[in-house]
Amino acid sequence: QVARAVQARSRRRPRPPSAPAALLAMQMPSEAEAKAVEDAQWDAQDALARALSYLYRSSDKPVRAIAFEAGISPSYAYRLMTGERHPSWEAVRTFTLACGNDPDDLVDLWNAADGRPAPAAAVDYHLALAQFRSALRGLHLAEARPDPARLTSELPGASNNDARVVQTLLTAQRTTPAETLSWPVTAALTAALRGSQNRISQYWQTLRDTAPRPQPRIFTQAFG
Known part of the structure; x- marks a missing residue:
């Protein structure tokens, strides 16, 4: 029933979402820009609903x-999964925990659905890696976690190293050096997961900017 409702919602347009406060404080955008913002927010709201629906289906509860574990009513839980209500972060967090999953994977999906821009560039590599990984894992959830091996096999130009990085980004707690992932492969992966390339590119660039630089190796022979 939830799956049918999510599918039906994806075929209709909702009422235009309210503009984020950050946008209201800026100069009025053009009609094309305003529509692009509305479309991006709608896509993010739909992705969040699909991710929550998948978490419910995979929980076997x-x-x-x-709803009881999340502290919400069953009817409200149903509306979250069908996208009829935009939830608070606390509702998403407790719902995800009740399904036995990590709420961090839903942070960027919820921010995008709420009309929030990607956070300011991180200055710490480990934070940048966590943000990049979380954003991709959220998109992976919204697509019902397709097999990473199949995903990478369909990405143009993906090397064996790219496949290993994507595999650990989407499945493992520890990640191989993700800054080695090229932008063309990252963009193709984002497109395959129906995510926003503009949004993911910010996380990818921050990861590259904060990555540790390899130290030059000096052999003892250089000192005589």
Whole structure:
């Protein structure tokens, strides 16, 4: 029932979402720019609903049990999964925990659905890596976690190293050096997961900018 409702919602347009406060404080955008912002927010809201629906389906728990653990009503839980309500972050966090998953994977999806821009560039490599990984894992959830090996096999120009990086980004707690992932491969992966390339590119660039630089090797023979 939830899956049918999510599918039906994806075929209709919602009421225009309210503009984020950050946009209202800026100069009025053009009609094309305003529509692009609206479309991006709609896509993010739909992706968030699909991710929550997938978490519910993969949990093997009834809606009532998840709602009880999350501290919300079953009807509200249903509306979150069908995208009829935009949830607070606390509702998303507790719902995700009730389904036995990591709420960090939903942070960027929720921010985008709420009309929030990607956060300011991180100055710490480990934070930049966590943000990049979280954003991609959220998109992966929204697509019902397709097999990473199949995903990378369909990405143009993806090397064996790219495949290993994508595999660990989407599945493992520890990640191989993700800054080695090229932008063309990252962009293709984002497109395959129906995500925003503009948004992911900010995380990717920050990761590259904060990555540790390899230290030059000096052999003992250089000192005689």
